[in-house]
Amino acid sequence: MHKSRIRNHDLIALADFSKPSRDPRFYIVDLRNGSSAHYLVAHGKGSDPSHSGWVQNFSNVHGSEATSAGSYLVSDTYIGQYGESRRLIGLDPQNDQAEARAIVIHPAWYVNQSLIHDQGKIGRSQGCFAFAKNDINVILERVAPGCLLYADKV
Numbered sequence: 001m002h003k004s005r006i007r008n009h010d011l012i013a014l015a016d017f018s019k020p021s022r023d024p025r026f027y028i029v030d031l032r033n034g035s036s037a038h039y040l041v042a043h044g045k046g047s048d049p050s051h052s053g054w055v056q057n058f059s060n061v062h063g064s065e066a067t068s069a070g071s072y073l074v075s076d077t078y079i080g081q082y083g084e085s086r087r088l089i090g091l092d093p094q095n096d097q098a099e100a101r102a103i104v105i106h107p108a109w110y111v112n113q114s115l116i117h118d119q120g121k122i123g124r125s126q127g128c129f130a131f132a133k134n135d136i137n138v139i140l141e142r143v144a145p146g147c148l149l150y151a152d153k154v
């Protein structure tokens with residue numbers, strides 16, 4: 001359905017929000033050789049109002065601070081308030097406000113193993129795909145502009 005907008009067909013990124021935030025649930029799959037790697041990723045506060053560590057709902061509404069499900073085109077890199085980050089373009093009706101909502105890939109202090117050890121879960125974003133500072137370089141290197149990122153309860 002989105003093939004014409006996706007330039008990199010060798011890799012797919014998948015956020016499986018059916019898993020709790022304490023588990024690595026962001027997958028980078030190399031479609032050429034079948035290899036994959038997985039990482040911690042935060043979901044939005046509005047998707048988990050009670051901070052249970054589980055996504056309860058998705059939203060595409062401005063101000064919801066929720067994660068949106070659907071297909072995203074990975075776009076350009078920029079330096080923002082969290083450092084090097086990458087814009088996302090929502091390709092589906094349920095995430096087509098991603099750009100306007102500034103839903104991006106970025107590093108975050110609240111995504112790390114010590115929080116999992118202390119609280120049993122990582123922190124929450126404002127709807128963005130937030131990664132551990134130790135992982136962001138490999139995420140940005142591999143999940144490059146032109147890639148497809150898909151998020152849902154898979």
